[in-house]
Amino acid sequence: MIQLQNVNKVFTDTNHNNFQALKDISLAISPNECVLLHGSSGSGKTTLLHIIASLMKPSSGLVEVKGENIVSLSDYHASAYRRSTIGYVTQSFYLLDNLSVEENLLPALVLESLSEKEMAQKIKKALSLANIEHKAKQKVSTLSGGEKQRCIIARAIVNDAEIVLCDEPTANLDKKNSLFFLGLIQNLKNLRKTILIATHDPIFEKLECVDKVYNLEGGSLE
Ligand SMILES: Nc1ncnc2c1ncn2[C@@H]1O[C@H](COP(=O)(O)OP(=O)(O)O)[C@@H](O)[C@H]1O
Ligand SMILES: [Mg+2]
Known part of the structure; x- marks a missing residue:
């Protein structure tokens, strides 16, 4: 599913x-795996996630997602890749404060050619999965x-990201x-x-569905 070399x-x-x-x-993540990336502050975690999301290009190396080399994607194709494939849950709340919960999910969908009804259905499903429908x-x-x-989790999954x-x-x-949150990951x-x-966060030791743990220190996997 995800391969870095x-x-x-x-x-x-x-x-x-x-x-x-x-x-x-170098790492490999298979479909439906749940992987933890441990590492202290400054160890490179966010940089690695940005590269997998194609928000940033690596200086060298290969990044394949679903068999496609995402390093060579143009900006246009990189954002299409993100919309179709990636859900991103951030640590700070990049939400539009003055809009409602459901309105915050719209930007993730507007570029898809969906009817209003389809959009409403997708939003309802994502809000329900993230338990924020009420x-x-x-x-x-x-x-x-x-x-x-x-709300951030609902936004991350509203596009059916794999x-x-x-x-x-x-x-x-x-x-x-x-x-x-651990329940939502499950x-x-x-x-x-x-x-x-x-x-x-040591709380993730309680997360039973973890398949693999990687440790990042000073930019290297241990
Ligand atoms: N745009 C940038 N320019 C220069 N240094 C950066 C940039 N982004 C991150 N870094 C540095 O790279 C290292 C890893 O950062 P980051 O991936 O954010 O670590 P983590 O998410 O594990 O805390 C840090 O030392 C950080 O200062
Ligand atoms: Mg970080």
Whole structure:
């Protein structure tokens, strides 16, 4: 499903200093696997997720998703790839505060050629899976942290993405909502999603559906 071979990422700052954030990363994730990516702050987790989401190109190496080399995608094709294949759960709440929960899901769908009815059905299904359907009409600014996170999950899966990438998804949640989030991941696993979660939250030890754990330190897999 996802295959990385000898992926390197070097950032160059304004003083032309190079910093290697990822070093020779090779990994493989099969369909419907749930994989944890552990690593302390600054170890390269977000960079790796950005590369898999084709939000960023590696400096060298091969990245194949569903048999397609995504490194060579143009910006246009990269965003089409993201819309069709990737759900992205972020650690901070990039939601439009003044819109309702359901309105926040629309941008993920507007570029698809769907009827209004089909859009409404997809939104209803995603909100129900993320257990936030009862707040569909409520403004995001009035939601609790846990509810916002459920809204982000609904947005990530509304396009039927096969791959769900989560970047420190429980960083802003309390214990109760973090445990609730684990339940949602279990649901996604049952829906046969392929899941990659970057985290250093020990609560994920409770997540039973984990198939594999990778450790990233200083940009290298251990
Ligand atoms: N755009 C960038 N330019 C320069 N350095 C960056 C950039 N993005 C990330 N880095 C550096 O790469 C390293 C890994 O960052 P990141 O992938 O965000 O780590 P993590 O998500 O594990 O905390 C950090 O040292 C960070 O400062
Ligand atoms: Mg990060």
